[in-house]
Amino acid sequence: MKKIFLSLIVIAILSSAILIGGKAADKPEAVRIGISKLMAHPALDSIEKGIIDYLAENGIDAEIETQNANGDISTAVSIAQLFDTEKKDLVVGIATPTAQALANTFEDIPVVFATVTDPESAGLSGLDNVAGTSDMVPVEEHLNIIEEVTGAKRIGMIYTSGEANGITLMEAMKAACDKRGVELITASVSNSSEVKMAAESIIDRVDAVYEATDNTVISAIAAVSEVCIENNVPLFSADVTSSFDADVLIAGGFDYYASGLLTGEVVKRMLSGEKAEDIGTLYLEDLEILVNLDVAEKLGIQIPDDIMERARYVIRDDRTETI
Secondary structure (H helix, E strand, O other), rough: HHHHHHHHHHHHHHHHHEEEEEEEHHOOOEEEEEEEEEOOOOHHHHHHHHHHHHHOOOOOOOOEEEEEEOOHHHHHHHHHHHHHHHOOOOOEEEEEHHHHHHHOOOOOEEEEEEEOOOOOOOOOOOOEEEEEOOOOOOHHHHHHHHHHHHHOOOOEEEEEOOOOOHHHHHHHHHHHHHHOOOOOEHHHHEOOHHHHHHHHHHHHHHOOOEEEHHHHHOOHHHHHHHHHHHOOOEEOOOOOOHHOOOOOOEEOOOOOOHHHHHHHHHHHHEEEOOOOOOOEEEEOOOOOOEEEHHHHHHHOOOEEEEEHHHOOOOEOOOEEOOO
């Protein structure tokens, strides 16, 4: 009787172990996702948050690792190699250089790029395992605003010589200026520490300064705005997110948190097995306008009514109003 009782206990323990083991085996492992971000600044941080929130809200069990390249392309390559060693199931590149590093490293797993200005010129279009989102800005519309507000005939622009999207946007603005008979005066930088000096080198030759979504320059937008305000030159930006804490007169750009959500959708679709070629590149469309009336007052500029009517955010008396 005692032997029978012990046998039953052993059988129960073994059965329990099999059930527990079966449950563990049946439960899918969390998908391993690596996010490589070019640098930390408000726009890229918002994209990262949007991606993570989207995956959580859509019930995707993900083990997410985020790495910051701190604006260094060689570091972006090292991060890609790290993700390869760690056998990630999917990788995301926030900004052009990090996306390029990932696409050059991975051929067999999905690569998602986030807000790459010109995916085709960056070599990210037409690849079997690569899809993502773009934030190509409407430079001609921006030029319309600059001309309407200031009548500028000489516009300054700083861009990063080693960043594909920076060059693309500079060339797009130059083409737009050439059509209007406006002179574009440029200065190139290789890292954010050079941005203020670049602004100082052109400030006495321009009527206004325009900065596109060049990550290196936008990360130092406060330095550009300092030079502009000291010299009574209006600053226009293509990035709203970074303009709340800088002396930017007008910014017209996209909601980068929404961009992160859109990128999260691409991640989900690729994890579901959808082909990259069927997803392609998803584009942001809704332009948001920020107007800083405090800066306008300092510069003695009157903002036209039609632009005020389009404004999503208005800064006055050091407070931001959402319209």
